[in-house]
Amino acid sequence: MIKEFLEYKLARLGYVDSEILKTPLGTRIVIYAERPSRIIGKKGAVVKELSQILGSKLGVENPQIDVIDISKVDVPEMFPKVVAYRIANAMAKGIRFRRVAFIAIRQVTEAGARGFELVISGKLSTERAKFEKYKIGKVYKTGADSTKTMRSAVVHVLLKPGIYGIKATIAPANARFADDFKLKLPVRQEAQAQ
Known part of the structure; x- marks a missing residue:
């Protein structure tokens, strides 16, 4: 609360x-x-x-x-709420959504994120509402990784045509996911026959 x-x-x-x-x-x-x-x-x-x-x-x-x-x-670009608010503020200033989306993708990947998904919805180019999805890297959508490790945030912004929704999902660089594994090399034992 x-x-x-x-x-x-x-x-x-x-x-x-x-x-x-x-x-x-x-x-x-x-x-x-x-x-x-x-x-x-x-x-x-x-x-x-x-x-x-x-x-x-x-x-x-x-x-x-x-x-x-x-x-x-931590690096601010690893927090989806920060990224979503930056996109919302840029759209409120009149910058086109695609340009803002590609800038956000570049910033998040340069910060070292493993994966990033951005969904912008609303009256993007016509009077009819639609959404555009941008995705780069690995984004986990099911299982324990999607609920515990992935970071996600939704931000709404009111512009002249209507309300726009911005959903950002980030797979952090330093997090450990279920499909991460390392192979251990076998330990050679010396011949004890001597």
């Missing part, structure tokens, strides 16, 4: 993910953001407002909010 609230409240401010940790002093909430300064606000105004709302309406006892820059933790 806390994560949903943070996602709703901080969607336009560069929110990526959050961790909730229970401590003896209260509840520590670590927010990972693309632009931490926008989430903190002037003199910490946004963080103070968030902690008041979390304490009063959601019943979180003594909330302590930390905001961390996502680029210090």
Whole structure:
């Protein structure tokens, strides 16, 4: 519930993910953001407002909010929410969706992702809604890898023709998938007949 609230409240401010940790002093909430300064606000105004709302309406006892820059933790292009928001912002500025999609594909593959799938849907070129799918590398769609290892995010953006949906799915470079294996060479034992 806390994560949903943070996602709703901080969607336009560069929110990526959050961790909730229970401590003896209260509840520590670590927010990972693309632009931490926008989430903190002037003199910490946004963080103070968030902690008041979390304490009063959601019943979180003594909330302590930390905001961390996502680029210090991992490569931002490995987070699908960051990629999807960049695409949505570029489309809102008037850049064509295909150009933005190919730029996103290039950035994610240069960051070292194993696989990337992007689906953009809406009134792309005509009055009739359709979708375009871009895929590069390995993208797991079934099994435990699809639910546990793959990262996925959906972002909606309202433009003049209507609402557009952007779904980004990334197979991270450092993750271990079920089809990864290494062969062990047999160990030769010396002849003990001597």
